Amino acid sequence: MNDLMTAEAPSDRDRVLEAADHLFYSRGIQAVGMDAVRSEAGVPLKRLYASFPSKEALVLEVLRRRSERWREGLDAAIAAAATPRAKLLAVYDVLDDWFHDDGFRGCVFINAFGELGAVAPVVASAARDQKHAFREQLADLVAELGAPEDLAPRLALLAEGAQTTAAIDGSPDAASVARGAAEVLIDASLTSA
Missing domain, CATH: 1.10.357.10 (Tetracycline Repressor, domain 2)
Known part of the structure; x- marks a missing residue:
C-alpha cells in the first residue's frame, strides 16, 4: 500500500495549530486575529473555536x-x-x-x-x-x-x-x-x- 494513502491527513486542530504557530511567529501574536488563523488553516471558525475557545488557549497550546x-x-x-x-x-x-x-x-x-x-x-x-x-x-x-x-x-x-x-x-x-x-x-x- 502507498505510504501516502496510509498517512492520516492532519486534523482540523493540527491545521489550526500549525497555522497559528506560523502566523504568530512570523507576524506576532497581537497582530494575528483568529480569523487569520482560520483562513490560513482552512477550517470553519466554529471548528477553530471548538478546539480553542479563546486566542489565549491557542497561544498556550502553540x-x-x-x-x-x-x-x-x-x-x-x-x-x-x-x-x-x-x-x-x-x-x-x-x-x-x-x-x-x-x-x-x-x-x-x-x-x-x-x-x-x-x-x-x-x-x-x-x-x-x-x-x-x-x-x-x-x-x-x-x-x-x-x-x-x-x-x-x-x-x-x-x-x-x-x-x-x-x-x-x-x-x-x-x-x-x-x-x-x-x-x-x-x-x-x-x-x-
Whole structure:
C-alpha cells in the first residue's frame, strides 16, 4: 500500500495549530486575529473555536508544542554528543542551526513574553516555565560534567543572549560567539573546581 494513502491527513486542530504557530511567529501574536488563523488553516471558525475557545488557549497550546519540539531537538543533539563537555556545547550547535534558518525570528517564548507578559499572566508563566526547564536541563548537564553548579545559569544566559542578539541583529554568528564563550566558561569552571 502507498505510504501516502496510509498517512492520516492532519486534523482540523493540527491545521489550526500549525497555522497559528506560523502566523504568530512570523507576524506576532497581537497582530494575528483568529480569523487569520482560520483562513490560513482552512477550517470553519466554529471548528477553530471548538478546539480553542479563546486566542489565549491557542497561544498556550502553540507555546506548549514549541517547548516540546525544542526539548526533543535539544535532547537528540545532546544524546549524539560523546562527552559531557560536548553535550553542553551541543546546545550552541543547535542554536547555530536554528539561527541559520531563513524563518528565524527569535525565541517564540521571549517574543510572547515581550508581547503579552504584562497582560496575560498565563502566557508569562508558560514562557517562564520553558526558560526554567531549559536552565534545569543545563544544570543536569553541568552536574554530569562535574562542574560547579553556578556554571549552568551562566551558560543559560549565554544561550538566551545569543537568541536575542541573533534576532535583533539578524546575525546567525551569535551562536558561534556564544559557543566560544561557553567553552571558556566550561574550561575555567573545571580548572577552578
